[in-house]
Amino acid sequence: MVKVVGLFVLYALLFYSANGKTHHHTFVVKSSSYTRLCTTKHILTVNGRFPGPTLRAQKGDRMIIKVYNKGEHNITLHWHGVKQPRNPWSDGPAYITQCPIQPGKKYTYRIHFTTEEGTMWWHAHLGWTRATVHGAIIIYPKRGSLYPFPHPHGEVLIILGEWWKKDVMEIERNATIAGGGPLISDAYMINGQPGDLYPCSKPGTFKVTVEHGKRYLLRIVNAVMNDKLFFAIAKHKMKLVGTDGCYTKPLETNYIMITPGQSMDVLLEANRHPSLYYMAASSYFTIVDTEFDNTITTAILQYNGLYHRSPSPLMPHLPAHNQTQAATRFTKKLRSLASKDHPARVPLKVDTKLFITLSINLVNCSSKPCEGPYGKRFSASLNNISFITPSIDVLRAYYYGLDGVFDKDFPSKPPNAFNYTGNNLPQNLLTPDFRTKVTVLKYNARVELILQGTNVFEGDNHPFHLHGYSFYVVGWGFGNFNPRRDPLRFNLIDPPEQTTVGVPRNGWVAIRFRADNPGVWMMHCHIEDHQEWGMKSVFVVKDGANPQTQILPPPHDLPEC
Structure with a gap:
């Protein structure tokens, strides 16, 4: 079980630069053994973790990340949503801005956070390596600044991912040779756990404990390879306040639709009867007559306190897999904050x-x-x-x-x-x-x-x-x-x-x-x-x-x- 941590708990800050602080990290890419869905296999990880380490900084900070490839595959890393001003050398897509880091080699990425503020993520950018090599980036407001929304009492990171019982690199190779579509995943995941609707998963279901009457910031990343997802929490409304490291006008909603690559920040009010509630995600799939992963991944939102009995978690209502109307109702309401401190600099004329x-x-x-x-x-x-x-x-x-x-x-x-x-x-x-x-x-x-x-x-x-x-x-x-x-x-x-x-x-x-x-x-x-x-x-x-x-x-x- 995971308790919600307070905000602004940052990792060690090693030294200052002219534009904020500079953080140093070491990433070791290697093979690690993980068990999910009754299956144990070796997957490519960073520092032995799946999902990988969370990077935290404040607006204007820099990071220096030394990457050592001790795995068996070529690798590159991309800092998704980070603008990297004038520095495409650290952007990461293989054979676009760099050659891969070969096994036994290393490379240092230099990252500068400028206008970004909110939740983003990093991931491998060479074929299917990103299926297991990914993690979150959290950029807090600049020192002395506040969020442009009510201050949360805590935060919860939610990374939506996938699990295959077979080797993902082998799946990619076989699909390339055969010319067809790859195998669909065996499960979706929340923070590396499929949830207790899958076999062999109950002990590993991700749980988060909240206090009644408090407000929490959920930082949600869709790291899934091929599927858009609906996400909801039973009996709770959410308030969207950011997408892709940019603030939005607050949008109250019963669910979100989040595509692969997107990240969203939502506020959650813990204002329901103290009990257990599922947070869940399932696919939004628009291609007809095609097989897809139609399973549901779950985590448990648990109110702190003693219960007279152990209730079964309530399941949220998720839109049907082909509900384009539901996806559209959500996305068409998105607006940038467009405030004095966070202006919308839209080019009014184009050339x-x-x-x-x-x-x-x-x-x-x-x-x-x-x-x-x-x-x-x-x-x-x-x-x-x-x-x-x-x-x-x-x-x-x-x-x-x-x-x-x-x-x-x-x-x-x-x-x-x-x-x-x-x-x-x-x-x-x-x-x-x-x-x-x-x-x-x-x-x-x-x-x-x-x-x-x-x-x-x-x-x-x-x-x-x-x-x-x-x-x-x-x-x-x-x-x-x-x-x-x-x-x-x-x-x-x-x-x-x-x-x-x-x-x-x-x-x-x-x-x-x-x-x-x-x-x-x-x-x-x-x-x-x-x-x-x-x-x-x-x-x-x-x-x-x-x-x-x-x-x-x-x-x-x-x-x-």
Whole structure:
């Protein structure tokens, strides 16, 4: 059982810098033995922990994290939602901003927290290694500052994850060879525990004890590989106050829908009759006629005190797996705080417009039939370009001017216009072009990006993550984006500020940001299958005119390929 800890309990602060304190951490990546669902297996961990260590700092602080790879697989680490100003060298996606840390090698990440405040997370960024290599990042307000909401009496970290009885790296390899979808997980998890609805799990169910009449801040991360999740607590309302390290206007809700990659901060009032209550999560799944993990993971919220008898925990009402209406009711209410201390700096005018389609594709197999639909292999694309990962990282090639690694002509709109969300689309739309193409942006460009879902083969809700930036979600809708009508309804006053946004199934999302962070920054679907199949791309943001607006030089210990 875990008791809620008081706020502002930070780990050791080793020394000061000009912009806050600097924290030093050591991460050792290694294989560790864990038992879940009656099965014991070795998984890749950091410091022997699953989930991994929680990093805590305050706004404006820095971190220096030395990573030693003592495992059997290549590894990189990404600090999800951290802008890393001018320092893409520490961003982490393999073969985009660095070569992997090979077994027996090490690399030091240098992290600077600037505008971020709230809950974020870190995770491996090389294939399925992130299934077990991940943990939370908590950024408290700057010294002398307060939360822009009622002060909580304590906090609870909730990391939503998954468990497979088989080796996840083997699952990835087999799916790549066969060309079909990977095995679905055997269980969802809360803080590394499936919950007592699964076999062999009751002794390990995560429990948290609260005091009646007190307020708690729940810090929730979706570290699941491929599924969006509904999350709720029996008989309790929640009040959303932050997403992806950015504050929101308080939003009272019975449940949240959180996509892979997203993090959310919610307030919980412990105001119910003292008893036991389940907090639970289940999938939000939008693809029809496809197998998915339809189980429910639980943890127990327990009020402190003596009970005359041991009651069974009450189960919350979770929306049905295909309830797009429920997901939409929640997400459409999100608004940024847009206050004096936390303003919404939405670009009101734009000079760079991009329109990108998101598609699941099918391609022919070279010899025997694959295990995808119609005997084909799954692929995925943006503007019909399926990204080919290069053999050396894009950042190194860009910084040193190496030819032949990537092309700078990623299309700013689809090469062929069609009814993106129509039914029975032409067969030729299923085959993408395989290339390594990037989009080059001028420094300080004001960018509007339309992400348009398509029904090529099968539509899905795609959680899209942009590295190096937060962005404002100024609009969204179902069907095809209408460039004449839809911009008239954009919210340019208080749109939610996020780093990961769910693009609705057969719908679209409009985001805006200012390209004021020079470097090489990845953009991709955070459903791991889709990213591995090629649903990703890269923004190269040029240097500004003075040294303070230019990429920092590479570190001396940058891994070699």
